[in-house]
Amino acid sequence: MGTAAAPRRFCRCACFCSENLYVARYGLHVRFRSEQQLRQDYEPILRSRGCVSPKDFQQLLGELEQEVERRRRLGPESAARKALIASSYRPARPEVYNLLQEATLAPEFLAAAEYSASSGADLKGLLQRVETVSEEKRIYRLPVFTAPFCQALLEELEHFEQSDMPKGRPNTMNNYGVLLHELGLDEPLVTPLRERFLQPLMALLYPDCGGGWLDSHRAFVVKYAPGQDRELGCHYDNAELTLNVSLGKAFTGGALYFGDLFQVPSTLAKPLEVEHVVGQGLLHRGGQLHGARPLGTGERWNLVVWLRASAVRNRLCPMCCRKPDLVDDEGFGDGFTREEPATVDVCALT
Numbered sequence: 322m323g324t325a326a327a328p329r330r331f332c333r334c335a336c337f338c339s340e341n342l343y344v345a346r347y348g349l350h351v352r353f354r355s356e357q358q359l360r361q362d363y364e365p366i367l368r369s370r371g372c373v374s375p376k377d378f379q380q381l382l383g384e385l386e387q388e389v390e391r392r393r394r395l396g397p398e399s400a401a402r403k404a405l406i407a408s409s410y411r412p413a414r415p416e417v418y419n420l421l422q423e424a425t426l427a428p429e430f431l432a433a434a435e436y437s438a439s440s441g442a443d444l445k446g447l448l449q450r451v452e453t454v455s456e457e458k459r460i461y462r463l464p465v466f467t468a469p470f471c472q473a474l475l476e477e478l479e480h481f482e483q484s485d486m487p488k489g490r491p492n493t494m495n496n497y498g499v500l501l502h503e504l505g506l507d508e509p510l511v512t513p514l515r516e517r518f519l520q521p522l523m524a525l526l527y528p529d530c531g532g533g534w535l536d537s538h539r540a541f542v543v544k545y546a547p548g549q550d551r552e553l554g555c556h557y558d559n560a561e562l563t564l565n566v567s568l569g570k571a572f573t574g575g576a577l578y579f580g581d582l583f584q585v586p587s588t589l590a591k592p593l594e595v596e597h598v599v600g601q602g603l604l605h606r607g608g609q610l611h612g613a614r615p616l617g618t619g620e621r622w623n624l625v626v627w628l629r630a631s632a633v634r635n636r637l638c639p640m641c642c643r644k645p646d647l648v649d650d651e652g653f654g655d656g657f658t659r660e661e662p663a664t665v666d667v668c669a670l671t
């Protein structure tokens with residue numbers, strides 16, 4: 322009798338709790354390890370932004386300690402929400418939770434993925450099957466799901482949004498939206514999408530960014546609506562590669578804009594504007610700086626899948642740009658692992 326392989330343990334980098342802490346009052350992202358370090362690194366700029374008295378500083382310290390604590394609790398809290406949703410949430414469109422079928426996927430997406438997985442496939446051939454939005458920035462577009470599936474997923478997400486279930490939010494910049502793994506959509510939908518279809522495609526489009534070594538993801542839906550979030554600041558994703566699918570509804574505005582890779586000392590002087598097209602997905606490198614213009618009218622819902630390759634990120638955390646300081650985490654964590662996937666030749670990734 323064989324023994325089932327133990328599930329892989331994923332980690333996050335400890336920097337999640339000490340880097341990029343946002344202090345809205347002073348409009349500043351800070352690194353926070355200790356009071357002494359905070360004073361050393363930020364005293365002049367904090368002063369210039371109004372953090373002047375000892376009381377101001379103590380208040381800031383308290384807030385930062387609270388934010389660190391909140392971040393530490395995110396993993397276990399998310400797992401608790403997932404368990405509660407699994408036991409007591411009633412979906413409006415249960416078919417969305419069925420194991421991903423080819424009939425759910427747009428014919429163009431299926432054709433591109435099938436071609437990519439065929440022997441002798443090459444980038445040139447694949448580029449005849451996807452739209453090149455920017456050759457220089459390596460941004461591509463193609464339909465991903467059928468229109469009826471987009472509609473069903475949207476209805477399901479809206480039903481969940483309106484339910485009284487607890488909701489984890491995608492990130493500190495989005496106050497609305499849903500984490501797909503909490504809803505139980507990773508196993509039937511996102512993992513098969515990544516493993517069976519995105520992996521071969523990404524291996525040809527982005528072999529140098531771990532496209533052929535994707536082994537986890539973080540999938541969420543962002544929602545923009547009047548009176549809620551309307552835009553998204555410039556950032557890069559904590560991902561090697563990103564798929565961003567426009568699910569609907571009808572909207573104006575809300576285009577994405579793209580600058581350079583975050584590692585490039587850069588100007589956002591001439592960003593590339595890319596309109597979302599309902600039903601279509603954009604593929605880009607996670608490190609490409611981007612943001613979303615303000616929504617004009619209507620509601621915009623997008624499925625965002627941050628695709629991760631532990632073979633790449635284990636060497637350098639994209640958030641702190643250092644060798645990751647690994648901390649065990651729930652689920653896929655932030656996609657780091659303590660061991661390399663057995664078959665990766667890291668030299669092929671440079």
Ligand SMILES: O=C(O)CCC(=O)C(=O)O
Nearest residue numbers: 543553558565613623625
């Ligand atoms: O609003 C969008 O379509 C982009 C969302 C995004 O870039 C993100 O959540 O990382």
Ligand SMILES: [Fe+2]
Nearest residue numbers: 556557558611
């Ligand atoms: Fe993003």
